[in-house]
Amino acid sequence: MNITIVGPGAIGSLWAIKLLQAGHNVSLWSRTTYNSIDLSLDGQASLSFSNNNIEKLSASDLVIVTVKAWQVEEATTPLLQYLDPDTILMFMHNGMGAVDEIATQIDAHPIVLATTTQAAFKPDRNSVSHTGAGQTQLGAFNQAGKKCTFLVDVLNHALPNVSWNPEIHTALWTKLAINCAINPLTGLEQIKNGELSEPRFGNTLTAIIEELTQVMQAEGISCSFDELETNVNKVIQATAKNNSSMKQDMFYQRRTEIDFITGFLIETAHKHQIDVPVNQTLLTQVKEQESSWKKQD
Numbered sequence: 001m002n003i004t005i006v007g008p009g010a011i012g013s014l015w016a017i018k019l020l021q022a023g024h025n026v027s028l029w030s031r032t033t034y035n036s037i038d039l040s041l042d043g044q045a046s047l048s049f050s051n052n053n054i055e056k057l058s059a060s061d062l063v064i065v066t067v068k069a070w071q072v073e074e075a076t077t078p079l080l081q082y083l084d085p086d087t088i089l090m091f092m093h094n095g096m097g098a099v100d101e102i103a104t105q106i107d108a109h110p111i112v113l114a115t116t117t118q119a120a121f122k123p124d125r126n127s128v129s130h131t132g133a134g135q136t137q138l139g140a141f142n143q144a145g146k147k148c149t150f151l152v153d154v155l156n157h158a159l160p161n162v163s164w165n166p167e168i169h170t171a172l173w174t175k176l177a178i179n180c181a182i183n184p185l186t187g188l189e190q191i192k193n194g195e196l197s198e199p200r201f202g203n204t205l206t207a208i209i210e211e212l213t214q215v216m217q218a219e220g221i222s223c224s225f226d227e228l229e230t231n232v233n234k235v236i237q238a239t240a241k242n243n244s245s246m247k248q249d250m251f252y253q254r255r256t257e258i259d260f261i262t263g264f265l266i267e268t269a270h271k272h273q274i275d276v277p278v279n280q281t282l283l284t285q286v287k288e289q290e291s292s293w294k295k296q297d
Ligand SMILES: NC(=O)c1ccc[n+]([C@@H]2O[C@H](COP(=O)([O-])OP(=O)(O)OC[C@H]3O[C@@H](n4cnc5c(N)ncnc54)[C@H](OP(=O)(O)O)[C@@H]3O)[C@@H](O)[C@H]2O)c1
Pocket: 006, 007, 008, 009, 010, 011, 012, 029, 030, 031, 032, 066, 067, 068, 069, 071, 074, 075, 076, 092, 093, 094, 095, 116, 117, 118, 119, 120, 121, 122, 245, 257
């Protein structure tokens, strides 16, 4: 397939290399002005990708957008003029609501949402480390996206495990719930995920999960407090030594994805007239820190 990766950061570079190695024609679309970008995975020989090539973009069968949630609109909309309506758009980021914001502009395309637990890190512009193997779930955002189940084979061949989830909305909410529980607290406290199992966080985590359960149930997502709590605790244990992305973003004073994680939860809660004071406080605290830094792009 002809594939363009928009936003070749950590996760985008990982997929770019894996899809190229699987035999696809892969090009990049970045914020840089280079015509080509070399990328090396885990110290292997560098691979060269063309960058910001409009012809290759226009010829794409699949465009995978791997920017952060708050960058989706700015990264995607200028490219639409070059794309055929048949080009599949796949969005792979944490958080929810970013694709909804541009839904009317992109609805002519088949749209696929992806959520992944693969982990990657980019120590410098030309290197990427695959720091953790994980699962990737794909699902349709619109009617035309439902015809894209074949993408499971394409992606799975490049970087397993990939599966199709007809209930991707539920999978995204489940991931959002885990992010709401882990990210703001680890960011504000500057602690590793595992430290959340300390008793001092017990009440706050319980309150976050209670609020999440109410909102998710109001959204029609089948879940219980016990299920969510078990899930959150499992992830805290399994990723005990990890630094959450929000912890890292706040450490480096980079804009976080809080608006599309806790912010999305709060927006949905308001829609259902549900009070979520604990999540609201976390959002306010993270936003206060963000606004105390110099303006980020
Ligand atoms: N990294 C992981 O292990 C991981 C795992 C699971 C999910 N995720 C999620 O995946 C998403 C991406 O994460 P990441 O860690 O890969 O972030 P990242 O390293 O910051 O990558 C984002 C990339 O998008 C580029 N970009 C931003 N705006 C753009 C634009 N307008 N046009 C083209 N490119 C643009 C950025 O360019 P600059 O370099 O110029 O900033 C950067 O290279 C996030 O939602 C994250 O939460 C990440």
